[in-house]
Amino acid sequence: MTGTRGWIGMENSRPARDVELRYGHGLLREESEKWPRYAVVATKTAWKATQPYLVNQPTGIGIVTHLDWDHLEDTTQSLPDDIDLVVGIGGGTALDASKYVAIKKDVPLILVPTIVSTGAIIHGVFAKWKGRNAVPPVSEWPYCNFEHALIDYDLVREAPANLSVAGLGDVLCGFAGIAEWRYAAERGLAPTDYQDTVSPILGYFESLASEFPKTLDDAGGLTDESVKFIMTAIHERDDRMLRSEHAPGADHVFPITLENVANRGFIHGELCALGALIVAWKVGQPDELIDWLDRAQVRYTPAQMGMTRDELKAAIDALPADLDSREVNSVLNREPITSSEFDDLWEYLAAI
Numbered sequence: 001m002t003g004t005r006g007w008i009g010m011e012n013s014r015p016a017r018d019v020e021l022r023y024g025h026g027l028l029r030e031e032s033e034k035w036p037r038y039a040v041v042a043t044k045t046a047w048k049a050t051q052p053y054l055v056n057q058p059t060g061i062g063i064v065t066h067l068d069w070d071h072l073e074d075t076t077q078s079l080p081d082d083i084d085l086v087v088g089i090g091g092g093t094a095l096d097a098s099k100y101v102a103i104k105k106d107v108p109l110i111l112v113p114t115i116v117s118t119g120a121i122i123h124g125v126f127a128k129w130k131g132r133n134a135v136p137p138v139s140e141w142p143y144c145n146f147e148h149a150l151i152d153y154d155l156v157r158e159a160p161a162n163l164s165v166a167g168l169g170d171v172l173c174g175f176a177g178i179a180e181w182r183y184a185a186e187r188g189l190a191p192t193d194y195q196d197t198v199s200p201i202l203g204y205f206e207s208l209a210s211e212f213p214k215t216l217d218d219a220g221g222l223t224d225e226s227v228k229f230i231m232t233a234i235h236e237r238d239d240r241m242l243r244s245e246h247a248p249g250a251d252h253v254f255p256i257t258l259e260n261v262a263n264r265g266f267i268h269g270e271l272c273a274l275g276a277l278i279v280a281w282k283v284g285q286p287d288e289l290i291d292w293l294d295r296a297q298v299r300y301t302p303a304q305m306g307m308t309r310d311e312l313k314a315a316i317d318a319l320p321a322d323l324d325s326r327e328v329n330s331v332l333n334r335e336p337i338t339s340s341e342f343d344d345l346w347e348y349l350a351a352i
Contacts, residue, residue: 206292
């Protein structure tokens with residue numbers, strides 16, 4: 001076993017830049033033929049899509065539906081103890097669930113994403129969940145440094161394109177922090193010399209929006225190049241993030257809040273994009289972000305996601321307290337969106 005892991009000590013989690021990603025066609029067939037006795041942790045749809053690619057079938061299969069730790073413990077107990085490997089298959093839910101199982105079983109872990117839209121592919125750290133709510137503090141979350149991740153183009157391109165394209169939303173949502181810094185600086189609440197810090201990031205966001213469409217085929221579909229483009233953006237996101245107390249991450253608290261009040265899952269990158277847009281709208285700077293999201297073909301409106309007005313309203317109402325509990329100092333908890341403002345926000349989102 002080469003990957004370290006632990007229930008505490010997340011500072012030992014490997015930097016994303018050091019994670020090994022293997023790209024290609026036929027990777028899953030090639031590697032699964034060599035795997036020792038192993039168990040799969042997957043969602044139902046991901047397992048159905050992946051099973052035909054496996055040469056050797058697993059000894060046990062754990063199907064997960066969410067990340068609540070009681071559910072993950074039940075999944076772990078349902079799998080054989082005499083395994084030599086855990087393979088996580090699917091999107092962020094399955095990949096993070098497989099990290100829990102690998103720690104419990106004390107065996108190596110390999111990740112097989114079926115979509116390239118989540119930081120779970122490149123992060124060893126995973127959250128502690130109670131129901132649909134991530135339990136703070138982040139410093140006490142566990143980590144599992146897995147062996148490597150297989151980006152099998154054939155498998156990833158089977159999934160609906162928007163599920164992978166959402167990965168660009170999970171990167172572009174970083175604009176929310178920039179918008180907040182600008183807003184605070186205008187009001188004397190943050191340093192005004194932010195331009196040199198944020199300009200390279202804005203340029204990077206522009207490059208993502210302008211270059212991604214060039215990777216698509218003549219019909220606008222994903223190519224191998226598209227898949228690698230999205231995955232590369234996620235892989236290098238941590239090194240390109242704006243890390244400053246003046247640029248809070250309300251865009252990443254929003255998905256947790258919304259899924260908790262709605263009691264159902266959405267596509268993480270799309271929720272992050274919507275959360276960032278809500279921040280940008282609140283501070284009067286939505287146009288740049290909308291332009292990038294549209295050109296990158298990321299879905300970000302409630303209508304596109306099948307989100308109801310009541311669900312979004314409940315999330316907006318709950319968000320200030322969630323931001324407070326996570327010590328995120330955002331405009332959305334300093335100046336919460338009022339009921340009348342929400343009416344304007346909903347009308348704005350519906351008109352995009």
